[in-house]
Amino acid sequence: MTKRSSHTALLWIVAAGFFMQALDTTIVNTALPSMATSLHVSPLAMQPIVVAYTLTMAMLTPASGWLADRFGTRRVYFTAILVFVFGSICCASAHTLGQLVLARVLQGLGGSMLLPIGRLAVLRSVSSEQYVSALAFISVSGQLGPIVGPTLGGWLVQAISWHWIFLINVPIGAVGLYAVQRFLPPHGATQAPPFDFAGCGLLSLCMIAFSLAVDTPVEMHRAAWAAGLFVLALVSALAYIPYARRRRNPLFKLALFSEPNFSVGLIGNLLCRIGASAVPFLLPLLMQLQLGYTPLHSGLMMLPAALAGAAAKRWIAPLVRRYGYDTFLLVNTVIVGASIVAFALISRGTPVAVEIAILMVFGAGASMQFAAMNSVTLKGLSHEDAGSGNSLFSMVQMLAIGLGVSIGGGLVNLFSAQWGSAALGFRLSFVCVGVITLMSAWVFRHLDEDVPGARTARPRAAASTGR
Template sequence: MAPGPAHRSVRFAAPAVRLNMNKDSAQTALLWIVAAGFFMQSLDTTIVNTALPSIANSLHVAPLAMQPIVVAYTLTMAMLTPASGWLADRFGTRRVYFVAILIFVLGSICCASAHTLGQLVMARVLQGLGGSMLLPIGRLAVLRSVSSEQYVSALAFISIAGQLGPIAGPTLGGWFVQAVTWHWIFLINVPIGALGLYAVQRFLPAHGEIQAPPFDFVGCGLLSLCMISFSLAIEAPVETHRAAWSAGLFALAVLSALAYIPHARRRSNPLFKLSLFGEPNFSVGLLGNLICRIGSSAVPFLVPLLLQLQLGYTPLHSGLMMLPAALAGTVAKRWIAPLVRRYGYDTFLLVNTIVVGSAIVAFALITRGTPLIVGIVVLAVFGAANSMQFAAMNSVTLKGLSHEDAGSGNSLFSMVQMLAIGLGVSIGGGLVNLFSAQWGSAALGFRLSFVCVGIITLISAWVFRHLDDAPVTRNVRGQTTQGAGR
């Protein structure tokens, strides 16, 4: 008997349903791939801090001399992030994302194989080369594969992986150091990366190459020279015979930044258009972000060192002590939107910056006799306020940019974030060394350093007073996920 109309409709509808299911499965796989890459990147940013004293002991160097392995990673990411979008356009998203994971895994293996501090720093540069492409290209792959209605939800899902990294990183790093060796804080990336490489080849859509505009290598070189010179100037010892070297590096940083201005004016497609700074809140937000993050980025580096070197905590115990900050930060994210809607960005950031800076200063009061609950409360307050600070700073900096400038502005913003992390570690570690040598007490060196980096954070409150707080017309959470939730 010939099939009736109902049978024909089922027969013809089945391929459409199957096609739709395949598309949904591919998008789900894509989100998990990008989330895994983001998790690797965020985990590697935090897992190292708890293990620094053990790594220093293994490499026969002072624990406070370990900041180059953090700075090398973040600075490399800051320099190379702007090129990620151009590489994806030029060589294809799937190909470049595959290479990014491969380089990151190879860098992790080199880190685990390092026998000297210099070797470890070079391996971290290799890791940073791969890490600089993981999130931007992953976000670009999602943008090209999901509908506009699903984009914010997709980025929100990916940002969860970024939140899990700081939660798991310090504890996992402490556990590896005690249960096995510090080498496993890097080797854990190998199985995750291997699965990622297979998944990229199996599930990531093969977006073809497109006609990418010429990349601004000169502009990227000038800004990279500025960041490297500025970082090395801060890293330089403060002895008299090095003062001229440090001053020369500062001058080189300023000159390279100034040289970028006429270069950007002459070029039709510069790395970052100068018109970005015509949006007042972008300029204020960028400067406020840099200053605030310098202070708050020193905390994840200094606190594990304080707990292990001064208070006698084990690596695992010090890692567990960082959990209240990470968990409180995750919970506090839901408070941002209603608080900003009620008080406005300028008032919210003024008050919240004071809370963040005061919490950092409060770390100076923690000693061997301080009750455990006090330390937990200080860490929780810092984590909650810092999480809201990052999200609000991300949103107010980017929300006023036009659609044409959003991509370029977000890329510059990501550079500043990574630069600030490196500067925070350099300044925090340098201050501890300086005060410890001057006063002959490492304990006093840590206390004075927390006070100084807390004051640096408080200075950003004055910067945020210059915000032009127009009515909030865009979703705060949407902007937060756009800024990678950091």
């Protein structure tokens, strides 16, 4: 096999892994009501299967680079696919919600390594001149996941059963396993630096405690439990600060936060993604439970948002060059937040054209928002801090997705019980998560307008793959 064909095969392997991960993140949402019926639970009680997956990915992503150095890229990537496929089989075999949540944790274990190690394999195998174009090729597969996922999930649920939204990973994974052994260059194990297990444990404890506190039902007898979890999360986060100061090579250096736009971007990302991540979870539930749509119909309704998002990516660079990151993010955040609030207007009497228009505005705005937020957060970091900053940024992204699902689902339950109307519960929840997104506009006002290249640089290709 020639060097060129070997590189092509490598790109297809990594792209397939990224597609499998991105597909699994979106394909589940349209199947939630059918899964809930099969497992004999409320549809809104299904949010732990999304949270468990994203939270596992958030906790384990920082360890992926160390694992690749310690055990070899090909060996770890092969294991990641194998664990992901086995987790998918366990998901399809689950008979209770608890079993499904545990299977999703196993799936997240494999999924947490697919993109970072695949990206690392490409970095080690292609020249610096080819890296940006190679990464752009891989990112296309990540864009296809949200486009194909909801519709494919709806069709599989309606035509066969919900189990197939997980079983579809088996043939893709089987081809991937063969291709990894056949084409992935055998980057061997190296003398990896010691991994900061204690630091990773502190931050993981913080994320788990905070997520569980947010996910705790709002009831008087559980208020003390939720408050205790919040305190545990805060103590874990604060304990990391003196720990990181004493350790020579901590998981994340505190110096990262000396770059002002990194701190602002991290907080803005968290707030904005909480609201935006609640939408893919809440909309299929609204459409199926309140509007009477079939799973396939609700999946098709998500297609305009995904297509608009893919089309809008070409507008980001010229808009940022003309207005700068600060102005662009301020205005675009308002558009995204307002479109989320507008979902509260959707009811059985709403014309389909209006629903599609709101979905397209949200999809285009969110797509540009994510790429611009990613770029402005990471672009000011030094070359030495870029890898560590990107890992922390990825953790926050995954944490925000889980929080968005927990907060969105919790608000629907709270308002539905308070007002005795599920329809009103959905409407008020969209308003609340839209307001959370709008709050990030205030955060982005604090961006440093003099950041190097803020009006001339193109958003990083590497960042755009993170959606």
